[in-house]
Amino acid sequence: MGRLEGYSTIITGGASGxxxxxxxxxxxxGANVVVADLNEQNGNDLVxxxxxxxxxxxxxxxxxxxSCEADIVRVVEAATVAYGKLDVMFNNAGIDGAFGPITEIEADHWDQTFAVTAKGVFLGIKHAARVMKKQEWGGSIINTGSLGSQTAGGGPLVYSSAKAAVLRLTQSAAFELGKWRIRVNAILPGIIYTPLMHRGKPERADVVSRSVQPLPFRGEGKHIAHAALFLxxxxxxxxxxxxxxxDGGLFAVGPLSHTPMVSPSSxxxxxxxxxxxxxxxxxELVPEQVPTRDD
Ligand SMILES: NC(=O)c1ccc[n+]([C@@H]2O[C@H](COP(=O)([O-])OP(=O)(O)OC[C@H]3O[C@@H](n4cnc5c(N)ncnc54)[C@H](O)[C@@H]3O)[C@@H](O)[C@H]2O)c1
Incomplete structure (x- = not known):
């Protein structure tokens, strides 16, 4: 008997990584799974x-x-119609979003990054909670944050800010929804070897696991999957x-842990x-747009 026998679950960003x-x-x-993703090809291949x-x-x-409320409504409905309930909502979809020094980031790119990373999680919680509140057993909502939400340098600036919003959203929603037995938690991955992370260059993950990360092996999707299974x-x-x-102990290392990840002088x-x-x-930026330590 599986630990999620008969559960009805939604996983956003479930087509990759x-x-x-x-x-x-x-x-x-043992779960029933609805994969909600923008990438149709990968989603259909997985099915x-x-x-x-x-x-x-x-x-x-x-x-x-x-980031589109009508889409979230549709996918929550798809799970409840197919499986009669919704036990778990995993708000996991993500992109890197806006890159570059703060002086060069376009306001639209800030909005687009927040739309997926923070608003997407808000919408997932909102519509999952509407269903879960009617279930006497409540439900479990899991949000993917990032180690980058906790210190600078662990991800691009806008991404890290949006992931920080996910953490406070997690706590605030847990506070509000607890009385309906709805649990809201976040997973904070460190460096996990997924297509988003390695972008075709496996050595990107290995640099960290062979140097600053305490555990001497790569973080993999399965490590997140098992944490999500527990939650x-x-x-x-x-x-x-x-x-x-x-995160393989990365956060425990402290400020040095993020040195190799994102440079403010991109x-x-x-x-x-x-x-x-x-x-x-x-x-590409021209040299005057790239901040240096002397600025
Ligand atoms: N890989 C890492 O090292 C790492 C570290 C910290 C946090 N994270 C976070 O983990 C989550 C999963 O990332 P991953 O590494 O598995 O990446 P991935 O790119 O392999 O998978 C992410 C999936 O999200 C989907 N997606 C993106 N925008 C979407 C949208 N608007 N609507 C629906 N689906 C959308 C993509 O199509 C993709 O299938 C993300 O939230 C990411 O920010 C990853």
């Missing part, structure tokens, strides 16, 4: 693959833009408003839409 690893694990643990492994009827893909299942029934770091600026399939808008 740690969301995909979570979908695979939760299926093995085909899982069907061929014997999970027919237990996984669906719904093309979803998490989804009844084993964590008394855990709410919590941030669970899954020579490029613009939007990166990660694995969505949308074209980014990166541009």
């Amino acid at each position: 740690m969301g995909r690893s979570t979908a695979e694990l939760w299926l093995e643990e 085909d693959e899982m069907n061929s492994k014997g999970f027919q009827g237990r996984i669906k893909f719904v093309r979803t833009d998490v 989804a299942s009844n084993e964590s029934e008394f855990v709410s408003g919590e941030y669970l770091r899954v 020579k490029r600026a613009g939007m990166n839409f990660g694995l969505t399939g949308m074209e980014g808008t990166m541009r």
Whole structure:
């Protein structure tokens, strides 16, 4: 008997990376899974693959833009119609978003990054909670934050700010929704070897695991999937408003832990839409636009 036997779950950003690893694990643990993602090709491929492994009827893909309220309403409805309830909402979709020094970041790129990273989580909590409040057993909401939300340098500036918003949203929603037995928690990944992280360059993850990260091996999607399994299942029934770091001990290292990740003197600026399939808008900066230590 799996730990999520008969659960109805939604995983946003479930077509790639740690969301995909979570979908695979939760299926093995008995859950029904709706994958909500912008990337249709990856979503449909995952469903085909899982069907061929014997999970027919237990996984669906719904093309979803998490920053669009109508899409979130639609995917929550898809799960409740298909599986009769909603036990777990994993708000995990994400992009790097705006890059570059603060003096070169466009206001529109700030909005687009926040729309996916922070508003997307708000919408997921809002519409999952509307269903879960009517269930006497409540439900579990899990949000993907980032180690970058806790210190500077762990991610691009706007991304880190939006992930910080996710943390406060997690606590505030846990406070408000607790009386309906709805638990709201966040997972804070460190450096996890996913397409978003390595962008085709595996050595990006290895630099960290071979140097500053205390545990001497790569973070993988499965490590996040297992943490999410704990937060989804009844084993964590008394855990709410919590941030669970899954980072190979990186945060414990302190300020030095982030040195190799993001440089404030980046020579490029613009939007990166990660694995969505949308074209980014990166541009090279001229030397005067690149801050140095002497500025
Ligand atoms: N990989 C890491 O090292 C790392 C570290 C900290 C936090 N995170 C966070 O973990 C989460 C998952 O990232 P990942 O590394 O698995 O990346 P990934 O790119 O492999 O997967 C992210 C998925 O989210 C989807 N997505 C993006 N924007 C969307 C939108 N508007 N609507 C619906 N789907 C959308 C993408 O299409 C993709 O399938 C993200 O929130 C990311 O910010 C990742």
